[in-house]
Amino acid sequence: MASVLTFVLIGLMLTAPAVAADKVELSVDVSKAGAKIDRNIFGQFAEHLGHGVYEGVWVGPNSPIPNTRGIRTDVVAALKALRVPNVRWPGGCFADEYHWRKGIGPTGQRAATLNPNWGGVIEPNTFGIHELMDFLDQIGSEAYLSVNVGSGTPQEAAEWLEYMTTAQPTALAKERAANGHPAPYKVAYLGIGNESWDCGGNMTADYYLSQLKIYSRFVRNFNPAQQDKQQMLKIAVGPGGGEARWTEWTEVIMKAWQNRQWSWDMQGLSLHSYTVVRWPPAYASVGFGEAEYSEILKQTLTMEDLATKHSAIMDKYDPEKKIALVVDEWGAWYTPLPGSNPGFLVQQNSLRDAILAALNLNIFARHADRVRMANIAQMVNVLQAMIMTDKEKMVLTPTYHVFKMYLPFQDATFVPVAFDAGAYTRGNITLPRVDAIAAKDTAGKLWLAITNLDPNQPVEIETNLVGVTGKTAAGETLTAPKVDSVNTFEAPSMVAPKPISAEIQGGKLALKLEPKSVTVVSVD
Numbered sequence: 001m002a003s004v005l006t007f008v009l010i011g012l013m014l015t016a017p018a019v020a021a022d023k024v025e026l027s028v029d030v031s032k033a034g035a036k037i038d039r040n041i042f043g044q045f046a047e048h049l050g051h052g053v054y055e056g057v058w059v060g061p062n063s064p065i066p067n068t069r070g071i072r073t074d075v076v077a078a079l080k081a082l083r084v085p086n087v088r089w090p091g092g093c094f095a096d097e098y099h100w101r102k103g104i105g106p107t108g109q110r111a112a113t114l115n116p117n118w119g120g121v122i123e124p125n126t127f128g129i130h131e132l133m134d135f136l137d138q139i140g141s142e143a144y145l146s147v148n149v150g151s152g153t154p155q156e157a158a159e160w161l162e163y164m165t166t167a168q169p170t171a172l173a174k175e176r177a178a179n180g181h182p183a184p185y186k187v188a189y190l191g192i193g194n195e196s197w198d199c200g201g202n203m204t205a206d207y208y209l210s211q212l213k214i215y216s217r218f219v220r221n222f223n224p225a226q227q228d229k230q231q232m233l234k235i236a237v238g239p240g241g242g243e244a245r246w247t248e249w250t251e252v253i254m255k256a257w258q259n260r261q262w263s264w265d266m267q268g269l270s271l272h273s274y275t276v277v278r279w280p281p282a283y284a285s286v287g288f289g290e291a292e293y294s295e296i297l298k299q300t301l302t303m304e305d306l307a308t309k310h311s312a313i314m315d316k317y318d319p320e321k322k323i324a325l326v327v328d329e330w331g332a333w334y335t336p337l338p339g340s341n342p343g344f345l346v347q348q349n350s351l352r353d354a355i356l357a358a359l360n361l362n363i364f365a366r367h368a369d370r371v372r373m374a375n376i377a378q379m380v381n382v383l384q385a386m387i388m389t390d391k392e393k394m395v396l397t398p399t400y401h402v403f404k405m406y407l408p409f410q411d412a413t414f415v416p417v418a419f420d421a422g423a424y425t426r427g428n429i430t431l432p433r434v435d436a437i438a439a440k441d442t443a444g445k446l447w448l449a450i451t452n453l454d455p456n457q458p459v460e461i462e463t464n465l466v467g468v469t470g471k472t473a474a475g476e477t478l479t480a481p482k483v484d485s486v487n488t489f490e491a492p493s494m495v496a497p498k499p500i501s502a503e504i505q506g507g508k509l510a511l512k513l514e515p516k517s518v519t520v521v522s523v524d
């Protein structure tokens with residue numbers, strides 16, 4: 001009798017849907033197109049920190065790990081597929097202690113130095129500016145250099161840029177040629193300092209402002225190809241949060257910029273914001289449940305308030321939105337994985353991080369008129385990484401998959417989406433149940449990215465497509481059995497995108513979204 005009952009129950013579980021899905025109406029009107037979603041919001045950050053550069057990117061030409069001139073080929077292939085628009089380097093806090101000259105010349109003769117910020121380990125300087133530019137060339141990306149304001153000098157930074165960019169036969173250009181690169185390099189973006197209010201020298205806004213003016217004036221890009229259209233964009237240190245001291249920082253820099261004289265300028269103001277809840281980081285990257293899932297997502301959504309708050313201040317002094325808000329450090333920061341060097345910021349990357357990434361990318365897209373660049377921290381093996389490596393092994397993280405699924409949004413035109421999906425509540429945390437963006441790509445095709453934040457309930461979306469003639473929608477959806485599901489070297493596809501498609505009938509697209517999922521579809 002008991003076994004018959006068990007059989008009937010199992011049969012019921014297999015045939016009946018676990019939970020009835022609610023319908024959510026979503027409207028997209030392509031005639032209301034907004035700003036361009038700058039592809040630079042998909043930028044990466046590679047600091048000399050732990051195994052981010054050494055082992056993660058650089059293994060050296062004599063390594064048994066397949067490489068091209070010392071740069072690992074598996075990582076290059078994975079990043080190339082992401083069409084990474086720019087890479088911020090060499091830090092981070094490291095940048096304000098980095099002296100570029102130590103990283104040029106024959107590798108065997110480069111002086112070893114220290115990396116006091118990150119574990120106090122030896123910095124071999126084998127990965128210097130020539131290796132960075134080779135790496136960027138291999139993945140097809142642009143350089144975003146952070147120059148040393150904290151412990152360097154304007155002269156040191158100015159010489160670095162002359163070394164890299166002049167086409168004239170100066171002593172520095174000849175040295176560059178002797179080191180293997182006669183042609184000037186392109187430096188697309190220049191960060192003037194990093195977190196100068198903290199690890200970059202604990203400066204006041206006024207003190208930093210005077211440094212900014214000097215560096216902006218003297219650190220010149222001489223590349224003949226960058227004097228007109230492709231001019232190097234200079235990015236000033238901006239706020240690190242939303243509290244009064246940060247709004248004041250934004251005020252000071254932006255007000256000064258509005259009243260600037262001809263001799264200095266900037267084109268971007270940085271914003272750093274990690275999803276951490278509290279310092280020091282207290283949340284684990286593995287082995288967590290729904291409570292931690294919802295707490296972390298609640299905090300990540302505060303990026304919306306930060307973007308709104310700082311954009312409003314910038315609007316006062318720059319109504320034409322000439323200055324970009326550059327979110328050049330963002331992502332989740334958890335406790336270090338047990339057994340790892342705490343200075344190396346090693347953490348796992350779960351389905352929760354994929355959802356977190358999608359939510360932030362959606363916020364940047366909604367602020368596309370002002371947020372025109374962003375850099376997730378960090379590219380390989382550090383914090384919310386795209387890729388994790390262990391000697392010859394490599395695994396793509398759930399966050400990597402979101403960046404790949406969002407490729408069509410690079411340089412696409414934002415299209416507003418209207419919906420009311422209600423809320424998902426867990427304990428005292430309430431989150432929107434659904435988040436969505438839409439955009440038209442450069443070929444005019446409509447793309448939708450929809451995240452179902454609810455970890456338990458599927459969502460049925462009915463999209464009303466105004467001004468769209470397509471008949472089908474197809475794309476990918478990313479979910480996994482649990483909110484803390486991760487990819488490992490042994491099980492690399494636990495969190496991997498799967499195809500999804502649907503018919504469009506009567507101008508309406510019906511999609512059923514799995515709980516805790518990110519879905520990207522195009523309308524054809």
Ligand code: AHR
Nearest residue numbers: 091092093094194195377
């Ligand atoms: O990304 C790690 C560190 O976080 C960076 O070096 C610093 O800028 C920030 O505080």
